Amino acid sequence: xxxxEFNIGALHLAALDNQGAGKVVLxxxxxxxxxxxxxxxxxxxxxxxxxxxxxxxxxxSGHRALGAHYNQADxxxxxxxxxxxxxxxxxxxLGHSLxxxxxxxxxxxxxxxxxxxxxxxxxxxxxxxxxxTAAQMRDAIISRHAKSRNKLRxxxxxxAVKARCKVSDIPAEHAxxxxxxxxxxxxxxxxxWSSDPKLRTKSxxxxxxxxxxxxxxxxxxPILFIGASNSFKNLETxxxxxxxxxxxxxxxxxxxxxxxxxxxxxxxxxxxxxxVEQL
Numbered sequence: 437x438x439x440x441e442f443n444i445g446a447l448h449l450a451a452l453d454n455q456g457a458g459k460v461v462l463x464x465x466x467x468x469x470x471x472x473x474x475x476x477x478x479x480x481x482x483x484x485x486x487x488x489x490x491x492x493x494x495x496x497s498g499h500r501a502l503g504a505h506y507n508q509a510d511x512x513x514x515x516x517x518x519x520x521x522x523x524x525x526x527x528x529x530l531g532h533s534l535x536x537x538x539x540x541x542x543x544x545x546x547x548x549x550x551x552x553x554x555x556x557x558x559x560x561x562x563x564x565x566x567x568x569t570a571a572q573m574r575d576a577i578i579s580r581h582a583k584s585r586n587k588l589r590x591x592x593x594x595x596a597v598k599a600r601c602k603v604s605d606i607p608a609e610h611a612x613x614x615x616x617x618x619x620x621x622x623x624x625x626x627x628x629w630s631s632d633p634k635l636r637t638k639s640x641x642x643x644x645x646x647x648x649x650x651x652x653x654x655x656x657x658p659i660l661f662i663g664a665s666n667s668f669k670n671l672e673t674x675x676x677x678x679x680x681x682x683x684x685x686x687x688x689x690x691x692x693x694x695x696x697x698x699x700x701x702x703x704x705x706x707x708x709x710x711x712v713e714q715l
Contacts, residue, residue, distance in 0.1 A: 437478050437488070439496075444517040449489055450496035454478050456485040459551065461528045461712065462515075463488035464535030466695075468635060470495030472617040473532065473610070476698055480705030484528070484712060489518075491535075493632035495617045505580055506635055508561075511538050512545065519549060528712060532556040532697060533669075544654040552715050553659040554708055556697050557667050559674045560652050560681065564642040572641050579637040591619060591627045605666065605693035652681040660711045662704060663689040664696035 437452035452471045461484045463474040471488035472495070478486055490497040492514055493506055500506065515538065519527060528551050529539035536558030543550040564572060593615060600611040620630040643651070659682055663671030675687045688707055692700040 437475055437486075440487075442518055442521065444514060444521055446498075446501070447492060447514065448498045449492065449514065449518065451490060452478075452488045454481065454484075454486040456482060458484040459526070459528060459712075459715075460484070460522075460524050461486045461530055462518075464515075464529065464531035464538050465489070465491065465494070466533030466535055468494070468618075468631070469532070469614050470617045470631075473614050473695065473698060474530070475613075476701045477530070477705050477708065480709040481712070490617070493635050496630065499632040500634070505637065505640075506632070507640060508538065508541065512542055515542055516546065525549075526551045528552045528554070528715070530554040530556075530708065531558065533558050533694065537561050540655065540659065541651060543657055543659075544651040547654065547656045550657050552657050552712065553655070554662070554711065555659060556662045556704070557664050557669045557671060557694055559661055559663075559669075559671050559678055561643045561648040563645045563648050566644055569641065572639070576638040576640040580634070583634045583637055589628065591629055593619065593627060604695075605668070606695050607699065610695055610698045649678075649681050652678065653683075656683055658711075658715070659685040660708070661685060661687045662696065662707065663687065664692045664694060665689060666692060667694040667696070669694060 437454050440451050440453040442449045452475055461481055463486065465471060465473045470490045474488040491511055493499050526549055529542060531539035536555030539553045539555055540560050543553050596615050597608050597611045600606060600615060601608055618629060618631040619627045621627055661671065661675055672689055690696055690700055690703050697704045
């Protein structure tokens, strides 16, 4: 995988690219992760052009303008702009967690542009009830008011890895590889966060369950959902409840935590390779 960059208007998106000659597979990472989390899947997609993106504000990609934030619809806008700018007629979307949600939403909105979706430890959008609307919007405004651009605060990578492992089930070695891409260094070797602090704010408004169902029913391409046995996402419970929303979906559960594609790479990779080869 080599470093590359795409310019979409005023925003640049960094990525890792296997420079393959086959159909394009766009990799979309999870919340606060980056393209590094998907690198391990590259050997299983050698017959395709696999591009793992850093979403806006993450990794080595640019930040949104001052005053702008990170709504899911804005990520979808970025994805549409990228596909249009590169003149890709169709793509396969491979997403983990937030990336899986974005992949399914994009496939619902633009079915003519998506050949298939692979969603790792995510099964459609997160939802809230209508009754929480005012509280959601209030909390989002307050959280966003408190955030600004990065201050130059020196970051100790070891401490950052420990902190990440405390709040998730990710192994330290995988946390280190992801966090390293979210850092930048000065001439003296000091590390600073390159990711946008505005990522750590609350969503303005989540979809309701009915809205999520309406969107997922608009997907026409095949979808492979991969669940993790030890993940807090509990896809083994979520998928049976939502299975009827999808026209052509299959579910496979493998042993591992939320970053199952990093923990159990071979099982996940073989499953993905088999799925894309059947398209």
